[in-house]
Amino acid sequence: MWDTLLDRFLTGMMVEDRLSLTYPDGTTRDYGPDTGASAHLEISDEATLRALVLNPDLGLGEGYMDEKITPRNCTLDDALTLIIRNRFKGTIPPWMLMANRARFHMRRFIQNNTPNTSRKNVAHHYDISDDLYRLFLDQDMQYSCAYFRDDEMTLEQAQVAKKAHIAGKLCLEPGMHVLDIGCGWGGMALTLAQDYGCRVTGITLSENQLATARQRADAAGLSDQIDFRLQDYRHTKGTFDRIVSVGMLEHVGVPNFDTYFGRVAELLDPDGVALIHTIGRSAPPIAHSSWINKYIFPGGYVPSLSELAPAMERSGLWQTDIEVWRLHYAKTIRHWRDRFDAHLDEITATYDERFVRMFRYYLTVCILAFEHQMQGVYHLQLAHKRAAVPLTRDYLYDASAPMASGRQPKRVSA
Structure with missing residues (x-):
């Protein structure tokens, strides 16, 4: 039964590339035209077939985790690229469309991130271990999108x-008081204090991040x-x-945007002046990834601009x-994954x-x-007054501004 349903699903979905799938009974079936890219996945048990039919996003992630x-x-990149590229272009079976709609409408309940829930959600990911994050982040432990002014x-x-x-x-001046909402391990706050002469209040819900940020501030004087x-x-x-x-x-949730x-x-x-840096969708809203919500960022959500604008x-x-x-x-996370892979021996030891x-x-x-x-990624610059910032973006590209060239600042101990 489950192999028949999965077969129907993949037959309709794969319209641009060729996905070969080996089923638990050893048979291999090909889906999609033999004109684009190709990849091959092997499924080892019936339970994984069932999971893929009922919730493909969750079933695929858990199947890979469990080596099912x-x-x-081919590489994981190859296979996931084909799946992502074809998932919105082919035909999706009615039962999956209904399940997706249900998950979409449930987001207001799933993302009802109260203060207590938010603390637990943050601890799930950010309080794993600072040592893990140090292995693949930059020296300043910036766990957000970098800005590649050039490819080099x-x-x-x-x-x-x-x-x-x-x-x-932010159009900073020395002595200004800055609030850093979600300050992480303190890198932004340290930079604004050290290089721009600001006072900073940094708030976080992660006990690990708080301890590290305070240690770094003490070490830097x-x-x-x-x-x-x-x-x-x-x-x-x-x-x-x-x-x-x-x-x-991304951790606020739809019910809390206002x-x-x-x-x-x-x-x-x-x-x-406020500057909000957030991942966002340049398309209508969709249900959040079940796998990401369960294993990585519970309560998290990538909003569309149409959801943020009203608030x-x-x-x-x-x-x-x-x-x-x-x-x-994408460039940032490729750097992270390269560093993660380079430290696999240390990671697998723990x-x-x-x-x-x-x-x-x-x-x-x-x-x-x-x-x-x-x-x-969206940069939302907000102010009470329309003249709070210059009328053009020219001020952002003044080569004489501090750190405008992307030079490394004075290093703060992690």
Whole structure:
């Protein structure tokens, strides 16, 4: 039964490329024209067939993690590229369309991220171990999209360029008080304090990140300029000259967009500027990945601009600039995966094979999402006043501005 249903699914889906599938009984069937790219997957048991029919996204990820789905004479990249490239172009069976619609409408319940739920969701991913992240991130531990001003940039240079670009959009002056919502391991806050002379309040829900950020501030002699807190953005008090939030909006969830942008408006000084850096879809909303939600970012969601715009509008803030980064995140994660693979001996000494396969699948599927789906990074620059920032983007490309060239700043101990 399950092989028949999967056969129907793949026959309709594969319209551009050739996917060969070896079933548990040893038979191999080919799907799609023999004119595009090709890949071959082998499935070892009936339970995986059932999982692929009921929820292909979850079934494929778990099948790879458990070594029930194995690429043959091709790479994981090859196989996932074919699947991603064809999934929205072919015909999807009615039962899968109904399941997708149900998951889409359930997102308001799945993403009802209360302060307590948000703490648990953050701990699931970010409190694994700082040592793991140090193995594949840049020296500053920037766990967000870098900015590749040219293809020759190293990951370190591109992350410096990212921070500089964001700092430029904040129109900083020494002594300004900046709120960093979702401050991670403190790299952005340290840069704004050290290179721009700002006071920074950084908030995070990760205990690991908080401890590391505080240690880094102490080591750099910046504890008097930076206050790192274990705090939810909904509980933050005060008024700030500038607000920055990098890679945190993806954890807010659809039900909380109004609350999030409302809090940005409340916390931002009347003359202030905010810069929100977030993954987003340049297409209508879809259901979030079941596999990503279960194993990587519970409660997370990649929003479409059409979902963010109403909340921004209701906040009363001006959208002074919206910039879209294309392919920068794919390049960033390819650097991460290369470094992850280069440290496999160290990683496997601590984590079991299933975890390693899970994490590598996560990095790979994210690369391909940015390369083959309508997914990029949005820079949302917001202000109470339309004249809070210059009227053109020329100010962002002043070569005399601090770090504009992407040079490495003074290194802060991790």
